[in-house]
Amino acid sequence: MYYWYKKFKDAPGSEMGGFTRILHSGKADNFMDEIPTVVVDPLPDGEDRGYIVLNRPWAFVQWLRKADIPEDYILMAEPDHIFIRPLPNLATEEMPAAFKFFYIVPTENEKVLRKFFPNEKGPIANIDPIGNSPVIIKKSQLEKIAPTWSDVSIKMKDDPETDKAFGWVLEMYGYATASALHGIRHMLVKDFMLQPPWDTDLGNKYIIHYTYGCDYNMQGKLTYGKIGEWRFDKRSFTTGAPPKNLTLPPPGVPETVVTLVKMVNEATASIPGWKGGE
Structure with missing residues (x-):
């Protein structure tokens, strides 16, 4: 990224x-000299309830309090986002500005959401179908939302x-609900991001989100749910970095997947000292 x-x-x-990596381990790591980083504390032991993502809103609360941020707007993004x-x-x-996620559907979850978004706050449709990432937001708005996002997410858990x-x-619903509690609605930007293998055209998108595994046979046919003869899945690299020069997809695979692998290959070839598996 x-x-x-x-x-x-x-x-x-x-x-x-500027660029800031928010590291919520509470201690420095070996990327500090390579990527601009602010270290913040994780939640106290046990407070994440076994759901590590609860540390995310708490990390933003701390960062906004301690960092000197000259910009007026903030992009919240994740490590599996690549700018294209x-x-x-x-x-x-x-x-x-935010990206609409098809699986965040507040109107189908009104019963549980009303525990955190009471009737006097308005219709449940005031909760946007989003998570916190990718989002571009005015810093002053995020400063209001972040503490509520953290509190609501913990209460939901x-x-x-x-x-x-x-x-x-759950934490995505936490962000969306916290925003609505502050009366902040998001503009849903379709071109903000694409997600292969489901999105097959680059179009005018800005970010590739490689959250889903991409599995294909050698004829270029998607075999989602079944490990393909050719595959790219970030979960294959949970114990170490991907190697250089990943094999490109076979003919017939959509341009979004081909572009993703080519961009990973360019980055790994260009970053000094890159070692696959580490």
Whole structure:
């Protein structure tokens, strides 16, 4: 991610400012000299309830309090995001910009959400179908949302019905609900991000999100749910970095997947000292 940020930061059309990796381990790691990093504390032992993502909103609360941030707007993004072209500021003074996730559906979860978003706050549709990432938001708005995001996410995790309903996307609902509690609606930007293998055309998108495994046979046919003869899946590299020069997909695989692998290969070939498996 950081490699491609640096490639596009000063390109025509970019409005990208500084870059900060927020590290919520409470201690420095071996990337501190390579990537601009702010270290914050994790939640106290046991407070994440076995759901490590609860540390994310708490990390933003700490970062916003301790960091000197000269920019007026903040992009929240994740390590499995790759910039594929220069990113302008998609937000406005009034409305942050966000990506709509098909699996975040507040209107289908009104029963549990009303525990955290009471009727007097308005219709449940005031909760946007988003997570916190990718989001471009005015810093002053995020400073209001972040503490509520942390509190609401913890309360959701502590409620068995809500925890069961939302599972691994609970913290995403936490961000969306916290935003709505502050009366902040997001502009849903379709071109913000694409997600292979489901998105097959690059179009005018800004970010590739490689969250899903990409499995294909050698005829270029998707075999999702079954390990393919050719595959790219970030979960294959949980114990170490990917090797250089990954094999490109076979003919017929969509351009989004081909572009993803080519961009990974360029980054690993260009980053000094890159060693696969470490």
